[in-house]
Amino acid sequence: MSVSICVLLAAIPGREVLLSQYEDRVLGLLPDHDAYVVARVRALDGELAEIQILEFPSEQALSDFQNDPRRMELSEIRNAVIASTTVIRVESTAPGGPPTTSADNL
Numbered sequence: 001m002s003v004s005i006c007v008l009l010a011a012i013p014g015r016e017v018l019l020s021q022y023e024d025r026v027l028g029l030l031p032d033h034d035a036y037v038v039a040r041v042r043a044l045d046g047e048l049a050e051i052q053i054l055e056f057p058s059e060q061a062l063s064d065f066q067n068d069p070r071r072m073e074l075s076e077i078r079n080a081v082i083a084s085t086t087v088i089r090v091e092s093t094a095p096g097g098p099p100t101t102s103a104d105n106l
Helices: 016-027 059-066 075-081
Strands: 003-011 036-042 048-056 082-090
Touching (some): 003 016, 003 059, 016 075, 048 059, 075 082
Antiparallel strands (some): 003 048, 036 048
8 A cells, every 4th residue: 555745844044955955865766665756845935945745655665765775874964954854644635537627528
């Protein structure tokens, strides 16, 4: 069963660009765990620097990603740029399939 998480990231003030660069590297590891980024957005207001929705094929894949030695090697950089991280398990509430238009109903 797949696992979806929402990641809320706050940067140490003045290090927002470095946080983004760090995340570029970490998120680049996702394909090795058969995982992917559903959404990644930059917050325009407030304390959060970045919000991500990530999809993993299983709990094991999430655990493997979190414990990936390549990710762990970057922990010093992480500690220098990220003030806080909140991870929330989520599920989609959107109906499946492409959106329909009134023309589709003709």
